[in-house]
Amino acid sequence: MAKWYYDVFPTLFIDKLSNKISNYNMTYNFLKSVDPELLESISEKKVMKVFKDSVKHIPAYTKFLNKHGIKGKDIKNIRMFDSIIPVTDKHNYVFKYSLLDRTRNKTLPKQSLIVESSGSSTKLPTNWFRTLEEEEDVQKDIEFESKYLFKEKEYIVISSWSLGAWTTSLSFCYHFEKLGVVKNIGPDVNQIVQTLKMMGPKFNYIIGGYPPFVKHLIDVGKLNWKKYNIDLIVGGESFVPGWRKYMKGKLKRGSKIVSVYGASDLEPGLAVETPLSQYVRELFIKNPKKVNELFGTDELPLFFQYNPLRFYIKNITETKEFHTTVLTKGHVGCKVKYNVKDLGGRLKYNDLIEMMSVNFKEFNKKYHQKFKDISIKLPFLWVAGRSDSVISLDGVNMFPQQIEMALLKNKKVYNNIQSFQTSKVFYHDGGHHFQISIELQDGFKPNKNFAKEVKETVKVNLGKINKAYKLGLKDFPACYEPYVKLYEFRKGPFNNKKIKNKYLTN
Structure with a gap:
């Protein structure tokens, strides 16, 4: 037409x-x-x-x-x-x-006014106001998306988002209460495990939370996870390609892991992974060189679809970011051409299909066989993390996702890590150096051997992922060799766990 x-x-x-x-x-x-x-x-x-x-x-x-x-x-x-x-x-x-x-x-x-706080991956938490009319509109979208992704199953929904006035915790529970039984536990491993044991394995469960906590829950929670029908909804930050496979290996066969994208400044439920968008990412995982070629970044994005009747999104070409105008009814204030400072951009549905068909020979056949007749014809949003979370040394950019991918290559190391932060530190020799602070899993104690293993794991594997880092390490090892600092669980810079992880420190 x-x-x-x-x-x-x-x-x-x-x-x-x-x-x-x-x-x-x-x-x-x-x-x-x-x-x-x-x-x-x-x-x-x-x-x-x-x-x-x-x-x-x-x-x-x-x-x-x-x-x-x-x-x-x-x-x-x-x-x-x-x-x-x-x-x-x-x-x-x-x-x-x-x-x-x-x-x-x-x-x-x-x-009918809800006041929420956003977590601080920037500075101080900020308050945001949402009306009931606005939340009801969001709930309609989430109800549709949930049925589209999880079908007509009955679920017990467990929220592990941080408790209190934090945006995701309040919104997640409100949006899912019409879809099943909701228990708002927060990031408490023992309480979640106790709830699952009490309810038993005959029910279907959805656990929602930030990827690092969900990993921590499955790693240390004393439960036979493979006996339970558990699907995961994660958001707040991206995750590396191997993370989904790692998590599925610990859950019952057939478990679904769906990432959602949102921003406290805009709306928590802005975009969601779909089977088609997950397949798109899988092709980029197999062909990582295509990421830079097509998107101009070395950071592997997550791909989502969003409702253009609720969001008007356009790309900011100069910075590889995007701005969003919220179209949902009932706003207290305006959100017009608002930039949340995430690396990413939007693609029209037809433009993405054409791009994938031209660049991936296997896409066209799979799309017509599996996706064309059943996929929802919504535009796509690709997101590769925060634009202010990149550490740059001597012109070499290193992304949190790349560092996590390097750690994931060593399962023994990765299994004992809860989270990490990177920083560019100034040492007594007068130069800047690359430092990684590691938060260990609960009960695991810092030791020199583990610090050495982390250092070698990052050096070897980050060099395979980031060629510029490999060259920098060869030419200027004093700058690029990682300084590793280990911290016990929730100690040092990791002692405040009310909000999502911060990956870059000053």
């Missing part, structure tokens, strides 16, 4: 139609057969509506535009919006303007 025809669809009609499609089968049949260009066109119309509303009702956003010499009324179409409107972020918008200035008509709702 021609694009011009899509442009005549009124947004009011579109909103009413999307509200009507609440039945899973209706939604699925629509999404597997729709022309992806129709969804893109609707997304463009909705983002203009959100932009105009923000200009009219959000004082801080009007001030932000004025600061850049822009009058909102002058932006007439999506082309102008994409090319002229500046990108917002935590520093130039959230921290610059007061809370009330960033709210609709400088007023907070008197009821």
Whole structure:
């Protein structure tokens, strides 16, 4: 169908139609057969509506535009919006303007308002406000995605996200309470194991949490994991290619592991892995050189699909980041062209299919046999971690994922590591050096032999993954040889476990 025809669809009609499609089968049949260009066109119309509303009702956003010499009324179409409107972020918008200035008509709702805190992979935690109307819209998406990925199974859902006002913990439990029994335990290995033993292996379970804690749970939890029907939902950060295989090897055959992508600044449930997106990543795992060739980064991304009726996403070419405008109804404040500083970008559904067909000879046949008729025709989002989590030494970039991949090559070492941090440290010789701080599993004590084994594991395997590091190590070993510091579980820089892991320290 021609694009011009899509442009005549009124947004009011579109909103009413999307509200009507609440039945899973209706939604699925629509999404597997729709022309992806129709969804893109609707997304463009909705983002203009959100932009105009923000200009009219959000004082801080009007001030932000004025600061850049822009009058909102002058932006007439999506082309102008994409090319002229500046990108917002935590520093130039959230921290610059007061809370009330960033709210609709400088007023907070008197009821049905949820206040959450984001964890600090940047500096201090930040408070975010969500309305019940907004959360209900998100819940509809998650209900559909859960049925699409896990079918009609009945689940006991266990949340291991950090307790308290942290965004993911509150949202995860709220979004899943309509789908099954939910127990909000938090990151407590003993309590989770005790719950599983009490309920027994006859039920289906979903455990949600950050990848490092979920690994820790399965590694040290005293339970016969292979007897239980456990699927995992992980998020908050990426994981290395071998991590999924490592975890599946410890769980019952057939267990599913699904990664979700979200951001406290935007919404926790922004995008989700699908069978097709997982297959796309598998092909890049087998052909790692294609990652840099096609995406311009050495960091292997995770691939997700997202709902363009709730998010308008565009790429920031210069920094290989992306900005997002939230289209969900009921916002207290605006989230227009917001950059969360993650490496990544979006691809239209048809563009990704074409890219994969051209670059991977096995893709076309598999796609037509297994995915074409059943996949949901939503755009893709690739994410390769935070753009500010890279350590750079003498021009060589090293990513947390690459270091974890190096550690994973030695199962004995990896099994005893809970988490790690990297830093560029200044030593007495006047130079910068590469340091890795290791948090050990609970009960494992630091010792010189293990530190030496970690050092050799990183040197050998990181050099195989990152060719620039290998050359740097050869030419300037004093700078590139890792300084390894071991810490007992939750000691030293790892003593605050309320939030997700931090991989880069000053």
